[in-house]
Structures are given as structure tokens and as C-alpha cells.
Amino acid sequence: MKQWTNFSKGFFKENPVFILLLGLCPALGVTSSAINGLGMGLATTFVLVMANMVVSLIKGFIPEKVRIPSFIVVIATFVTIVEMTMQAYAPALFEALGLFIPLIVVNCLVLGRAEAFASKNNLVSSVVDGAGMGLGFAMALTMLGGVRELFGSGQLFGFVLFPEEYGMLVFVLAPGAFIGLGYLIAVLNRLTKA
């Protein structure tokens, strides 16, 4: 039961994008379509789970003052592993996401969870926390990507719903990310705090 709360908090109560407002650089940058958002979210989830796992295992071994550099090295290692493995075994996916993978290193969500959660909790809780937060992040990115894709180019997951000329180009561009995110947060706040 405790682990379930631990897992589910990432979706609404402590959603990284909508509530904690963490990791906004990739959230705003890559969400020009739903599929980009989903791919980025899942890749981040993997890194988050692995980094949380390793950090919680080695937490007793790391002196307080060098913990941040240590965590960064762990995270960067997993990101590079994801990048190389994806390039080797899923070239099609890599083609679509390759540009974004190195960005995961600088996602403060990953470092934030390592520092705020994994370095203080045991292995199981850390892995569960990583999975919950990661999937919550993926969900938020997919929603934001879906909204931008729908309004910007009239498509959803690549299925054409209305002609592109009727779309609002601003949603595909950077300002659309901010506008879309703002309205999504407003809607979610209305729904959860009603």
C-alpha cells in the first residue's frame, strides 16, 4: 500500500511537470508532437529508474560533499548507455529521438529525484519512485505534445484530423509550448482542487 502511494504520487499529486514544474526544458522543447513526448518520457523513465536504483545502492559509500558530481556521473553513464543501445538495436526510434537523448542528462528531474529521494530511501522505494515519477513525466509530455500537435498541425499521433492550414502554427513553435503548458496546468488544477 505504501509503495502504491509512492508510485502513484508521480501522476497527479506530485506530477513532475504539472505540479513540481521540474524538467521543463525537455517538456517544452521536445513536445511538438505526442509521439516525441511519449518517446522522451519513456527514455527518461528508464534513466530515472536506473539512476535511482544505483544511487540508493551506493548512497552509504559517497561522502556528502561529492554527492552531486557522483550522481551526475551515474546519470550521464545511463543516458549514454540508452543512446548507444537505442542506436544499435532500435535505429528507427533513434532517428526520431536521437536529438533529445543527451538532453536527459541535464533534466533536473533526474538529479532531483536522486538527491531528494533515492539518496534517503531504500532500493525498492527508490525504484518505485523512479518508475512513478518517470511515467508521470511521460504522461505529462504526451498530453502536452498531443495538445500542441492537435492545435498546431491538426494531427494526433500522426493521424490527420483536420488540414494543416487550419492549425495554429504558434503551437508548434516555442511560445505554443508555454501557452499549452499553462492551460494544461490550469485545467488540471481546476479538476483536482475543485
Added chain:
Amino acid sequence: MAKRESTLPNMVITLVIITAVAGGSLGLIYQLTKTPIEMSAEERQQAAIQLVVPEFDNDPAEEMYELTSDEGFILKVFPAKKDGELVGAAIETRSHMGFSGDIIIMVGLTPDGTVIDYQVLDHRETPGLGTKMDDWFKPSDKDGSQEGRLLDPLFGISAGDEGGDSRSVIGKNPGDTDMLVEQDGGAIDAITAATITSRAFLHAIEVAYRTYLDRDDAASGATDSGDWE
């Protein structure tokens, strides 16, 4: 578990161990994935060649040769032959004029330089804008995003009747069509909100055309340029 003291030796030892383990595991993964990565790159190259030239029965990768463009780019030329006769060439061309980084395109040209088809191999353009060049410059009936719109009847227009030809580069010869975006006085519609990418894309095709046809001139008068080899 008690935290270890933050003394200098402790910190140095910890960081050395962590970076050594990280470096070691990355080296291992690199070794493991090196061959598959090279293979998939080669497969993509093969697939791109087959897509951009007419049917052939030779091995273009085997007969590949390199040309240097005026800009100093090294272009790889994969000649496609059917029954010993040249039917076209797939040319790996590039442009440095993109929004960020080089754009690398495999473009198929007939022997007289008409564009048969193209495939974007590598780029660092803006996702959602510049990335549209994958399909943008092809005729609209080949472009998946231009057909089968669910709500088309609602808006009273038929699928893909706009743009179409003025966007496409396929079947056009850079020798008699201005391979420039409309803003520069050319004949090709640029990608909406990605004019720089469009410019670079057309530049890459123009480089391939110019260099490839120059090669023919050079080859006909090649007797005195043997020392270039």
C-alpha cells in the same frame, strides 16, 4: 548506513572509483554496440540508395567513388547500373547552411541531373519544423500527411490539392529549374516557418547536381588531371 566522512582522500577515492566504473561500463557497451550501429548505418545507406535510384543490378556500394565539391565537401557517389548501362546515381550530399549542424541527404539523379528521389540521412534541425523536409519536397500524393484527412469533407477541399507541385523537387532538373526557395526568387515553396532548413536542403541538392555534372566534364577532359589522384 553511516555516511562516510567528507575528507579529501575519501572524496578523491570515491570519485575515482565512480568515474572508473562508469568509464569501464561505457567502454564495454561501446564495444558491444559498435558493430550493430555500423551495420544499421550501412543498412540505412543501402535502403536509401534503393529508394532514390531506378532499378539496378550492380552493387553501387562496391563502385562508390568520391567527388569534391567547390565548397570542399566530399560527396559519395553510388552509380546505379542496369545491364552495364548507367541509369542514375545516388549521391550522398550535404549542406552547412542548415539551422544547426550539417544536413546530409541521399539524392538520386539521372545521368542528366534530374532529381529522381531523395532521402534525408542526418540533420540537427528543429523537431516539428525543419524535420518536415523528410516529406515536404516530395509530390503530395506520396506524402502520407497530405492524404486521407478525416475531416476533409467538413472543410470542402480535396486531399492534397494545395502546394503539391511547387513544393516538390522530384522530377525537376536543377539545370532548368531554379532550386531556390521562393523568397530568394526560386521556384520551390519553402517549409512553413523553416525557410533556413529549406534553403539548406535545396543547397545540398544543388551541390550534388553541380558536382556530379562537373565530374562528367572532368572525366571527358581527364587526361591532363591524372596527377590529382
